[in-house]
Amino acid sequence: MDLDFWWLLVIPVAFALGWMTSRYDLKTLLSENANLPRSYFRGLNFLLNEQHDKAIDAFIEVAKLDPETIELHFALGNLFRRRGETDRAIRVHQNLLSRADLPAAERDHALYELGQDFLKAGLLDRAEETFLALPSGEYSLGAQRALLTIYEIEKDWPKSISTAERIEKMGAPSRHMEIAHFHCELAQEALQRKHPDGARGELKLALSSNPDNVRATILAGDAEAADGNLEGAIANWKRVESQNEVYLPLVAEKLMKAYGALDRKEEGVELLIDYATRYPSNDLLDVAYKHVQELRGLDAAHALARKQMQSAPNLAGMTRLLEAQAATAEEPRRGELELMRNLVKQRTKNLPRYTCQACGFRARLFYWQCPGCSGWETYAPRRVEPITSPA
Ligand SMILES: [Zn+2]
Incomplete structure (x- = not known):
């Protein structure tokens, strides 16, 4: 009991010490600031009263004095x-x-x-x-x-390029990643103007600034395709695999279109199945599934989805698998499968989105520059399905 009593005394003593110290601080502060002009305090007063214009005028007065x-x-x-x-x-x-x-x-x-x-x-x-x-x-x-x-x-991409180069020369960290994208933007503009040669020149500069820039490789394929050189386009788009295979979903549909135009759809489908098997991803599977079903029928598409589910199970794959099974099943099993599919789909209510890894901005389209934070290459080329929690 005695011990508890002494501890209780410590509190008022500490309080008294604190009060004395604060009085001392206030006194020191006031004496130090005694020679500040009156306008300074008037300005502070206006600022505290939210009278900003008057506060500025008072502070301008201080600045003059x-x-x-x-x-x-x-x-x-x-x-x-x-x-x-x-x-x-x-x-x-x-x-x-x-x-x-x-x-x-x-x-x-x-x-x-x-x-x-x-x-x-x-x-x-x-x-x-x-x-x-x-x-x-x-x-x-x-x-x-x-x-x-x-x-x-x-x-203004030309000015962006010269400014980024100037920043590099000032000793700041390298801007090669952005500079490559600025050249890609110029290449894209050239392609829109139906000027593939101009695009090729910019893409060369983009890749010399950053050899890892996948966008330049994809656009190089686009430039060939615009010139009618589909073989060249396919060769460029296939190079994406050696650069960074995660970007393959961005060229899957382009590849199929080119193979289709060359009347070699079977070769295209074979390539897509190979990609989807080696690099399991929903986006790749989406494209492969669609074309396999079109060319080889539902059973073949079903087999592909099943294989993918075994190597990389996820909810989108499960939905696709249940859909394929429901399509070929008889009643009442068909009804049960549809019920299951609806339940899984409910859990992935929102459409899959690309998500910026820098600011979290979510978008339905893939962007090389985030519309939210303006960062370059901040989107993984992979759509992620938001999971809704069960009600
Ligand atoms: Zn962002």
């Missing part, structure tokens, strides 16, 4: 930008820039922040102009990175 408060402006500007009040952020940074006595380093900093304000506000032209005014100095690398973002948004 005391040049040491530049940091305060940066803090305010960033605060407004983060809150989405870009017009206020722009005003703060423009006010800083209008000061004739602003040191050069701070001028660069203010320009950089102003560029970020314009970018956030979606005023790309003005953002570009501002960042271009920072060709050297501490903020030049950041400015080039921001310029790259702007050019990517504007889909």
